[in-house]
Structure formats: structure tokens, C-alpha cells
Amino acid sequence: MFNPSKIRLDFPILKSGIIYMDNAASSLTPEPVLQKMLEFYHDYRANVKRGVHRLSQKASEEYEQVHRKVAKFINAKSDDMIVLTKNTTESINIVANGLDWKKGDKVVTTLIEHHSNFITWLRLRKRFGIKVEVVKPDKEGIFDFKSFEEAIDDKTKLVAMTHTSNVLGVITPVEKISELAHDHGALFLVDGAQSVPHLKVDVQKIGCDYLAFSGHKMLGPTGIGVLYMKKDVVERTQPLCIGGGTVTKVSSDLYSLIEDSRKFEAGTPAIAEAIGLGAAIDYIARVGFDGLMSHERKLTEKMCRGLRDIPKIEVYGPKDHKKRIGIAAFNIINFSPHDVALALDVSANIMVRSGNHCAMPLMKELLKKPEGCVRASLYLYNTMNEVNELISAVNEIAIS
Ligand SMILES: Cc1ncc(COP(=O)(O)O)c(C=O)c1O
Structure with a gap:
């Protein structure tokens, strides 16, 4: 049974009374994840994939196991590749720099992408x-499929869009x-930075060639991310960095690269962080993804409806809450978004993000809000009480 009150006990930072609603930027990290990382430092801290001694063997086992946990979490096939990266940004850059581009190739992306x-x-x-x-959606962010039919043609090498x-x-x-x-012979990359933590993402169901996401938005530590690659695209994707740990043989004038995930994970990786990501996946599995999603859906509906009822407010995104995850971006007319965010912190202990959210094309060209907006974003430890407090604190600011 999904139990937010019990879950909250795993996040000591919440004991201070803060209401944390900046989860789309980065989530909080529960104690079991921190403990698992500390266990690495306390009990078997060593480099991976190199040593024969027992600490290195244990660290390597734990590190390698994370690849399998991630694969299961996103329903990858056993011969697909899971690469551990620094974050979503690095994962996307591996693809951008790893494909063999020719003049005239086309990439189709959308106006709602993160930079x-x-x-x-x-x-x-x-x-x-x-x-x-x-490709541009309507003002709520909803796409007309026809726009993709018009944009994607046989010259399209890659379609890259957010989930x-x-x-x-x-x-x-x-x-x-x-x-x-x-259908057009193009590759398909999904930016799952915001979806993987909140929806059950299944790469086989989506049918994508690449999926990128970050550990720090899904209860894991910073400094660890994932690039999923479908088996068929691995060979055409060159690594961003090569060096230690990526080769089978090196002579004075030749080298050959290993044909598994190590090819893309040059040098000493973020070992503790990878182990932390594995623990975050275990944590989510333990609390239950179905419960998490249904809890977040209820809070999202209340948050969006409640904010929309406030005078002098604009709430962006789809009115139909079934079409969205727990993010509410808004502006109070005639208030700077940064002032609103600061006031929410000072007057109500609520942490939200303000600004352009690394999505300037969306802010400027779609919403016509170059000054940005306020964004409240939820996760599994938020409660209905907290959502009510957000609504009432925003209302107080709007009527002040
Ligand atoms: C949709 C989306 N894509 C990519 C990123 C970049 O993630 P990171 O900073 O972890 O690389 C973010 C971060 O907010 C995001 O929301």
C-alpha cells in the first residue's frame, strides 16, 4: 500500500518543515539511497572493472548490477545497451556527437524541448x-500529429523529442x-528526464532507439544518468570519450574498442552515484510505481484546479490533467516570477523554481513570456495538505 506519510520519514530534510516542490529540477534523496552509497565508501571503496582484489570485485559487481536494474526498470531487452552517463545532457550529447552526420541530413525536434x-x-x-x-504544438503544448507527418521525411535522420x-x-x-x-527510416530519441521518474516508461512499448534520463530527478544522487540504446543502433553510435576501460587491445599504433557498455564509459565512472541510482530504482520498486502514479495524479489535479481558480493567474499546459504530470507552471499577472518564488519561500516555506527553466524557445515563442514563469513540481513525498498550502500561499500573493 502506497503510504506517503511513511515515505516522508525516509527524507529527513522534510523534518525542517519545508514544502519541497522543485522536483522537476532535482528530487530529494531518501536515506536508503544514501546508506547504500555510504556502504560503498565504508565497506568496499575501490575502482571498478580493473582490480582482482576483493574490494574491486565487489565494487565492480555492484556497479555492473546497476546496468541490469536500469534495463529492467525501463523494460529494455537483454541485448540492448544501458550506458551510465553523467546526466540526460551528456546522454543526448553522446548521440549528437556519435552519429555520422552528412550535409542535408535532417533532425526533427520540437518547440517544447529543454535546451x-x-x-x-x-x-x-x-x-x-x-x-x-x-515542430510547434498549440498553446497548451498539445501536438497535432499532422505537423509531425509534414516535418518527418526520408531525409530525416533523427527525431529527438521529450516525453x-x-x-x-x-x-x-x-x-x-x-x-x-x-516509417521514414529515421532514428528516434526520447528525452525521458521528466517522464522516467513519474511514469512507467517502457522502451519496447515506445519503440525508441535512444532514451536519456537523469538519476537526480528520480531520488538518486547527482552526477549519474542513463543512455539507453537499442541493440540495432549501438554500432552506428560512436563514444564521446575513449581511454581507460574502453579497449580490448592497444599497441603503439592501434587500438580496438570493447563492444559493450564499457565502450561508452571511459575512465573511472561515478561509482558511488551509480550504486545510488540502483538503490533509487530499488526504492521506487519497493514503494510501488502504480501507487506513486495514482498519488501524483490526485495531487496534480488538485494543484492545477486550485491554481486556476486564483484571480489574476495564468496556468500553462493542458487543462485536461490526464495529459500531464505533476508540474504546474504559472504567472501571477504583474508579478515577477522570481518575486513570487521568493515570497513562497519566505512566507510559506515552499520551494519552487522560477525563470525560463532552460526552455527559452518555449517561454518566448509559445507562451510569449520571455521573463519566465513560476514552476511547482511534485513527487511521491508531497501531500494534499502541501498542495493546499501552495494554493493558499499563491492566492495570498495574488490578492496582496
Ligand atoms: C526535459 C529535460 N531534459 C533534459 C534535462 C537536463 O537534465 P540534466 O541537467 O540532468 O542533464 C532536464 C532538466 O531539467 C529536463 O527537464
């Missing part, structure tokens, strides 16, 4: 003369777009 899944493609335009086409917007909270129809991309 990490946007400027990476613009840079290729400069470097290789590729074309970047940006959920980090501003609008909108869930995108990645399964349908994956099919369309593949």
Missing part, C-alpha cells in the same frame, strides 16, 4: 550543415511518433 535536447541539434547545423526542423515537458508538464505521444520516424 539540452535543442541546442545540441542547432550546433550540428553549424558544424555539418544539417537541417533542424522544429514530458519540464514546463507544461504535457505528456507527448511518443509511441505514435516513434512509428512515424521509423
Whole structure:
């Protein structure tokens, strides 16, 4: 049984009375994750994939096991590849820099992307003369499938889009777009930074070639992320870095690279952080993803409805809460978003994010809010009481 009161006990930071609603930026980390990382430092701290001594063997086992945990978590097949990276940004950059681009190739992306899944493609335009086409949704962030049909053609090498917007909270129809991309022989990359922590993401169901996400948004530590690669695309994707740990043989004029995830994980990896990510996955599995999703759905509905009822407020994203995850981006008319965020902290102990959320094209061209907005984002430890407090604190500011 999903029990938020019990879950909250695992997050001592909450004892101070703060209401943490900046989860889309980074989540909090529960004690079992920290303990598992500390266990590495206390009991078997050593480098991985190298030593024969028992500490290195234990560290290597724990580190390798994380790949299998991640694969199970996103339902990857056993011959697909899970690469442990620094974060979503690095995962996307591996793909951007690892494919063999030719002048005239096309990348299709969207206007609601985080900069990490946007400027990476613009840079290729400069470097290789590729074309970047940006698909625009309606004001709520909902796409007309026809726009993708018009944008994706036989010159399209890659379609790169987010599964959920980090501003609008909108869930995108990645399964349908994956099919369309593949019909045209294009690869399909999904930015799962916001979806993997909150929805049951199944790479086989989506049919994507790449999925990128970050550990720190799903109860794990910072400094660890994931790039999932479907078996068929591994060979065409070159690693971003090579060096120690990535080779089978090196002579004075030749080297050959290992054909498994080690090829992409050059040098000493973030070992404790990877182990922490594994523990975060275990934690989510223990509390139960179905319970987590249904809890977040209830809070999201209340948060969006409650905020929309406040005078002088604009709430962005889909009105239909079933089409979104627990992110509410809003502005109070005539208030700076940073002032609102500060007031929520000072007057109500509520932590939210304000600004452009690394999504300037969305803020400027879709919402016409170059000054940004306030964003409250939920996770499994938030409660209905906290949502009510958010609504009443925003209302107080709006009527002040
Ligand atoms: C949708 C989306 N993509 C990519 C990123 C980048 O994630 P990271 O900073 O962990 O690389 C974020 C971070 O907020 C995000 O929300």
C-alpha cells in the first residue's frame, strides 16, 4: 500500500518543515539511497572493472548490477545497451556527437524541448550543415500529429523529442511518433528526464532507439544518468570519450574498442552515484510505481484546479490533467516570477523554481513570456495538505 506519510520519514530534510516542490529540477534523496552509497565508501571503496582484489570485485559487481536494474526498470531487452552517463545532457550529447552526420541530413525536434535536447541539434547545423526542423504544438503544448507527418521525411535522420515537458508538464505521444520516424527510416530519441521518474516508461512499448534520463530527478544522487540504446543502433553510435576501460587491445599504433557498455564509459565512472541510482530504482520498486502514479495524479489535479481558480493567474499546459504530470507552471499577472518564488519561500516555506527553466524557445515563442514563469513540481513525498498550502500561499500573493 502506497503510504506517503511513511515515505516522508525516509527524507529527513522534510523534518525542517519545508514544502519541497522543485522536483522537476532535482528530487530529494531518501536515506536508503544514501546508506547504500555510504556502504560503498565504508565497506568496499575501490575502482571498478580493473582490480582482482576483493574490494574491486565487489565494487565492480555492484556497479555492473546497476546496468541490469536500469534495463529492467525501463523494460529494455537483454541485448540492448544501458550506458551510465553523467546526466540526460551528456546522454543526448553522446548521440549528437556519435552519429555520422552528412550535409542535408535532417533532425526533427520540437518547440517544447529543454535546451539540452535543442541546442545540441542547432550546433550540428553549424558544424555539418544539417537541417533542424522544429515542430510547434498549440498553446497548451498539445501536438497535432499532422505537423509531425509534414516535418518527418526520408531525409530525416533523427527525431529527438521529450516525453514530458519540464514546463507544461504535457505528456507527448511518443509511441505514435516513434512509428512515424521509423516509417521514414529515421532514428528516434526520447528525452525521458521528466517522464522516467513519474511514469512507467517502457522502451519496447515506445519503440525508441535512444532514451536519456537523469538519476537526480528520480531520488538518486547527482552526477549519474542513463543512455539507453537499442541493440540495432549501438554500432552506428560512436563514444564521446575513449581511454581507460574502453579497449580490448592497444599497441603503439592501434587500438580496438570493447563492444559493450564499457565502450561508452571511459575512465573511472561515478561509482558511488551509480550504486545510488540502483538503490533509487530499488526504492521506487519497493514503494510501488502504480501507487506513486495514482498519488501524483490526485495531487496534480488538485494543484492545477486550485491554481486556476486564483484571480489574476495564468496556468500553462493542458487543462485536461490526464495529459500531464505533476508540474504546474504559472504567472501571477504583474508579478515577477522570481518575486513570487521568493515570497513562497519566505512566507510559506515552499520551494519552487522560477525563470525560463532552460526552455527559452518555449517561454518566448509559445507562451510569449520571455521573463519566465513560476514552476511547482511534485513527487511521491508531497501531500494534499502541501498542495493546499501552495494554493493558499499563491492566492495570498495574488490578492496582496
Ligand atoms: C526535459 C529535460 N531534459 C533534459 C534535462 C537536463 O537534465 P540534466 O541537467 O540532468 O542533464 C532536464 C532538466 O531539467 C529536463 O527537464
